[in-house]
Amino acid sequence: MSTWTDIGPLDAVRRRGARIIKAPGQDLAVFRTIDDQVFALVNACPYRQGPLSEGIVHGTLVTDPLYNWVISLETGEAQGADEGRVDTFPVKVEGGRILLDTSSIYQRQAA
Amino acid sequence: MTQKLVIIGAGMAAGRVLDHLTDAGGDWDITLFNAEPRGTYNRIMLSPVLSGEKTFDEIVTHDDAWYADKGVATKFGVKVTEIDSAAQIVRGDDGSETAYDKLVFATGSNPFIIPMPGHDLDGVVAYRDLEDTEAMMALTEGQKAVVIGGGLLGLEAAAGMAARGVDVTVVHLMGHLMERQLDEPAGYLLRKALVDKGITVKCSANSKQILGENGKVKALQLDDGTELPCDLLCMAVGIRPSIALAQENGLAVGRGIHVDDQMRTSVENIYAVGECVEHNGDIFGLVAPLFDQAKVLAKVLQGEEAEFVNREVSTKLKVTGCDLFSAGDFADGDDREDIVFRDPARGVYKRLVLKEDKIIGAVMYGDTADGNWFYGMIKDGTDVSEMRDTLIFGPAYQGGTAEDPLSAVAALPDDAEICGCNGVCKGDIVKAINAGATDLGAIKATTKASASCGTCSGLVEQVLAVTLGDDFVMPTAEPMCGCTDLTHEDVRLLIKSKELKSMPAVMQELGWKTSCGCHVCRPALNYYLLADWPEDYIDDPQSRFINERKHANIQKDGTYSVVPRMFGGMTTPDELRAIADAADKYNVPTVHVTGGQRIDLLGVKGEDLPAIWKDLNDAGMVSGHAYAKGLRTVKTCVGKDHCRFGTQDSTGLGIKLEKALWGSWTPHKVKLAVSGCPRNCAEATCKDIGVVCVDSGYQIGVAGAAGMDVKETERLADVATEQEVMDLATAFMQIYRENAKYLDRPYKWVAKVGLDWVKEQIVDNVEERNALIERFKISQKIYQKDPWAEEAADKADQYEPIANLVLEAAE
Ligand SMILES: Cc1cc2nc3c(=O)[nH]c(=O)nc-3n(C[C@H](O)[C@H](O)[C@H](O)COP(=O)(O)OP(=O)(O)OC[C@H]3O[C@@H](n4cnc5c(N)ncnc54)[C@H](O)[C@@H]3O)c2cc1C
Numbered sequence: 049m050s051t052w053t054d055i056g057p058l059d060a061v062r063r064r065g066a067r068i069i070k071a072p073g074q075d076l077a078v079f080r081t082i083d084d085q086v087f088a089l090v091n092a093c094p095y096r097q098g099p100l101s102e103g104i105v106h107g108t109l110v111t112d113p114l115y116n117w118v119i120s121l122e123t124g125e126a127q128g129a130d131e132g133r134v135d136t137f138p139v140k141v142e143g144g145r146i147l148l149d150t151s152s153i154y155q156r157q158a159a
Numbered sequence: 160m161t162q163k164l165v166i167i168g169a170g171m172a173a174g175r176v177l178d179h180l181t182d183a184g185g186d187w188d189i190t191l192f193n194a195e196p197r198g199t200y201n202r203i204m205l206s207p208v209l210s211g212e213k214t215f216d217e218i219v220t221h222d223d224a225w226y227a228d229k230g231v232a233t234k235f236g237v238k239v240t241e242i243d244s245a246a247q248i249v250r251g252d253d254g255s256e257t258a259y260d261k262l263v264f265a266t267g268s269n270p271f272i273i274p275m276p277g278h279d280l281d282g283v284v285a286y287r288d289l290e291d292t293e294a295m296m297a298l299t300e301g302q303k304a305v306v307i308g309g310g311l312l313g314l315e316a317a318a319g320m321a322a323r324g325v326d327v328t329v330v331h332l333m334g335h336l337m338e339r340q341l342d343e344p345a346g347y348l349l350r351k352a353l354v355d356k357g358i359t360v361k362c363s364a365n366s367k368q369i370l371g372e373n374g375k376v377k378a379l380q381l382d383d384g385t386e387l388p389c390d391l392l393c394m395a396v397g398i399r400p401s402i403a404l405a406q407e408n409g410l411a412v413g414r415g416i417h418v419d420d421q422m423r424t425s426v427e428n429i430y431a432v433g434e435c436v437e438h439n440g441d442i443f444g445l446v447a448p449l450f451d452q453a454k455v456l457a458k459v460l461q462g463e464e465a466e467f468v469n470r471e472v473s474t475k476l477k478v479t480g481c482d483l484f485s486a487g488d489f490a491d492g493d494d495r496e497d498i499v500f501r502d503p504a505r506g507v508y509k510r511l512v513l514k515e516d517k518i519i520g521a522v523m524y525g526d527t528a529d530g531n532w533f534y535g536m537i538k539d540g541t542d543v544s545e546m547r548d549t550l551i552f553g554p555a556y557q558g559g560t561a562e563d564p565l566s567a568v569a570a571l572p573d574d575a576e577i578c579g580c581n582g583v584c585k586g587d588i589v590k591a592i593n594a595g596a597t598d599l600g601a602i603k604a605t606t607k608a609s610a611s612c613g614t615c616s617g618l619v620e621q622v623l624a625v626t627l628g629d630d631f632v633m634p635t636a637e638p639m640c641g642c643t644d645l646t647h648e649d650v651r652l653l654i655k656s657k658e659l660k661s662m663p664a665v666m667q668e669l670g671w672k673t674s675c676g677c678h679v680c681r682p683a684l685n686y687y688l689l690a691d692w693p694e695d696y697i698d699d700p701q702s703r704f705i706n707e708r709k710h711a712n713i714q715k716d717g718t719y720s721v722v723p724r725m726f727g728g729m730t731t732p733d734e735l736r737a738i739a740d741a742a743d744k745y746n747v748p749t750v751h752v753t754g755g756q757r758i759d760l761l762g763v764k765g766e767d768l769p770a771i772w773k774d775l776n777d778a779g780m781v782s783g784h785a786y787a788k789g790l791r792t793v794k795t796c797v798g799k800d801h802c803r804f805g806t807q808d809s810t811g812l813g814i815k816l817e818k819a820l821w822g823s824w825t826p827h828k829v830k831l832a833v834s835g836c837p838r839n840c841a842e843a844t845c846k847d848i849g850v851v852c853v854d855s856g857y858q859i860g861v862a863g864a865a866g867m868d869v870k871e872t873e874r875l876a877d878v879a880t881e882q883e884v885m886d887l888a889t890a891f892m893q894i895y896r897e898n899a900k901y902l903d904r905p906y907k908w909v910a911k912v913g914l915d916w917v918k919e920q921i922v923d924n925v926e927e928r929n930a931l932i933e934r935f936k937i938s939q940k941i942y943q944k945d946p947w948a949e950e951a952a953d954k955a956d957q958y959e960p961i962a963n964l965v966l967e968a969a970e
Contacts, residue, residue, distance in 0.1 A: 072965050104704070107673075111678035114713070
């Protein structure tokens with residue numbers, strides 16, 4: 049079952065920007081695109097764990113700030129010739145607030 | 160048996176219901192209430208009335224004669240205030256009671272008025288009805304109006320008033336106009352068209368309050384303090400379904416009045432239609448689905464079967480000269496594919512969004528002729544895989560030619576300057592080509608175009624290609640990135656010659672193949688724009704690499720390094736103490752002395768950055784920009800004050816240089832040094848700019864390197880005074896800033912243009928040198944500021960996590 053947790057106002061994340069969510073085990077990053085879609089991913093590139101929250105967001109992609117891997121915000125898959133994937137989490141915006149489905153996060157913690 | 164039908168509201172939906180009912184010839188005794196003192200008119204045509212293209216009479220769809228003819232009893236100017244659904248009676252504010260068998264709510268929507276201070280002043284209007292329109296029409300030439308809201312209504316209001324000679328400013332909260340219907344590139348073109356009509360457009364602008372005088376509106380104040388004086392203020396920020404009457408009388412409502420597929424409300428014998436309804440969670444703002452509802456309701460009232468199904472809507476803006484079209488869903492997504500077409504010459508932008516071989520969204524600007532064709536395919540879910548390659552050219556063009564990468568150059572007028580150094584225009588080059596100069600070498604020889612700095616050679620080749628067609632074989636030049644076929648050099652030149660001052664402007668006018676660029680072109684464009692148009696362009700942090708966005712160097716473990724500036728490599732005991740205190744306080748694991756004579760605190764956590772900056776700021780230090788593609792350090796030796804070999808005040812000069820140059824952004828990092836004598840303790844001969852002091856004055860070298868490549872500086876000039884050193888160093892910075900390709904260090908750039916050319920410009924040509932210095936100063940007025948102070952003061956929260964789920968999990 050989904051557990052929607054309010055993590056803050058949409059406006060707290062800049063367009064084409066991201067903010068970190070401290071989470072048990074591993075930090076997540078919540079991204080906002082130019083057209084106000086939001087995505088939540090583990091904040092670490094599959095290659096050498098670069099903090100994706102600091103990458104340049106273009107369309108629904110983010111470029112790893114350390115090694116320029118391009119990661120899909122929607123699927124977490126690395127694009128192009130690179131292979132790898134980061135976990136993604138359901139997130140949505142309601143009434144200007146960002147809601148994150150935290151069920152799988154806490155499960156991971158419990159496991 | 161005659162049934163009594165009462166309709167509340169005589170708007171467009173009610174008008175359509177009446178058309179259907181009276182056509183069907185049913186046996187009805189109809190009473191029509193309307194709060195507005197008139198019957199149905201074509202509300203959407205208020206805009207042409209406002210602009211003077213139509214009169215109000217021309218847009219009335221149902222006049223008194225029509226109602227009389229159809230036997231509809233009208234109560235115009237009467238507002239229904241109460242409903243007794245048990246007795247089936249409505250009461251009006253004229254005290255009347257009217258009985259019904261069937262009742263229809265067609266109350267439409269109310270304009271939303273932001274309850275900011277001053278919203279109730281005289282002269283503040285919405286844009287909904289004839290009264291609002293007349294208030295705007297009463298303005299006379301030269302008066303001022305402000306429109307809050309850059310959506311469909313706001314822009315039609317603005318354009319209508321502007322057409323009457325009113326001085327109009329549009330204030331829009333979002334980053335681009337009509338953001339619900341348009342993407343950024345189309346928003347850019349729209350803005351440009353409105354600006355051409357003399358309308359001032361302010362995006363990303365937040366209104367704070369409306370100022371008045373004697374109860375009448377005087378100005379709008381924005382939250383940055385700007386005041387926009389006005390005689391009238393129109394608020395067009397959205398609409399809300401008009402549900403109060405329904406709610407007070409017990410109908411189920413959400414955002415609108417709840418209806419089922421037959422337009423029935425929760426109360427027996429009461430129906431609703433138009434913008435006041437909510438159907439399956441959807442509310443409405445355009446007439447097409449409302450007319451569908453009206454048709455369904457008329458059938459249901461007649462006892463026939465019908466159901467309302469909501470459909471995709473498409474939007475057009477009714478402003479002459481602004482041709483736009485938008486339909487469906489055009490959000491980015493990577494299960495989606497974009498097809499983008501731009502024709503810079505005609506100001507055309509078209510974008511189709513495809514998902515699983517179907518068009519799901521379309522945005523077009525400038526040429527919307529095919530809009531309805533695409534819209535039809537969106538509605539029908541047509542499989543477009545067969546025509547994918549030619550789809551964007553529309554139905555007439557199936558099998559047509561592919562987009563021409565040369566169109567940007569082809570579109571340049573003959574007097575567009577191609578070679579800035581030698582003042583050669585496109586027309587001169589075309590003339591030379593026609594006279595037999597058919598390659599770059601020949602053009603150089605006959606026109607001198609690209610014979611100096613050479614950065615325009617790509618453009619000259621494109622002119623050759625456009626003029627000669629297939630006879631010219633284009634040498635392959637490396638395009639900037641996958642978004643364009645143009646090289647960095649081409650883009651830089653076109654930004655200048657076409658005066659492109661924003662990222663959407665560059666992408667549109669130069670025919671970018673993507674809707675908003677990628678991580679390769681965006682940082683480069685951001686740099687080119689801020690370097691060329693410091694006063695017009697607004698720096699976009701989201702287009703910068705992490706280090707420049709966070710004003711610190713990211714380390715491979717995701718922590719940051721912090722380096723305070725020490726002008727000329729000089730420091731004091733107080734500064735050192737403050738640095739030591741900061742290192743202790745923030746548990747800095749590593750403290751290192753850099754090659755550029757600075758102290759580097761390594762391993763600072765991202766969220767501690769604003770706090771550590773604040774501490775260092777308080778001790779009088781500013782950012783060392785150790786992360787910037789900009790001026791890094793000026794390294795010095797101690798010079799003649801202390802050293803027995805010293806010939807000049809090398810530290811003093813180093814400090815002066817650094818004070819003048821810090822804060823400036825450059826294509827790549829720039830490092831300087833000043834050595835007090837030819838023994839060169841400051842290693843000035845491998846810097847981007849290096850000064851070696853000698854008895855007779857100063858030797859200025861440029862274009863050195865000591866990285867992957869090692870290269871000695873080349874001598875720019877020998878001069879006698881410090882002032883000359885300052886002037887030449889500043890002019891060199893600026894000429895490099897204005898001409899080099901992003902991420903070329905000075906030595907790479909000088910290798911391309913040749914030191915001789917640089918000397919001609921800044922050593923021999925004093926006028927040009929002074930002009931460069933002047934432009935550098937203008938840029939410094941804007942960019943020489945300490946980013947730490949700014950970020951720590953108002954953006955500190957961005958450095959912290961938005962939420963902490965670890966704590967919650969523990970609870
Ligand atoms: C300037 C402008 C331009 C537009 N351009 C377009 C366009 O280009 N394309 C498009 O599709 N749409 C456009 N629209 C939107 C379109 O006009 C509306 O969707 C449509 O008019 C809604 O029709 P309606 O009958 O539901 O409501 P309305 O037309 O608003 O009619 C509702 C009526 O009910 C009356 N009323 C409310 N409460 C009561 C009461 N208690 N008692 C008696 N009467 C009451 C109101 O006075 C009003 O006259 C535009 C709107 C405006 C204002």
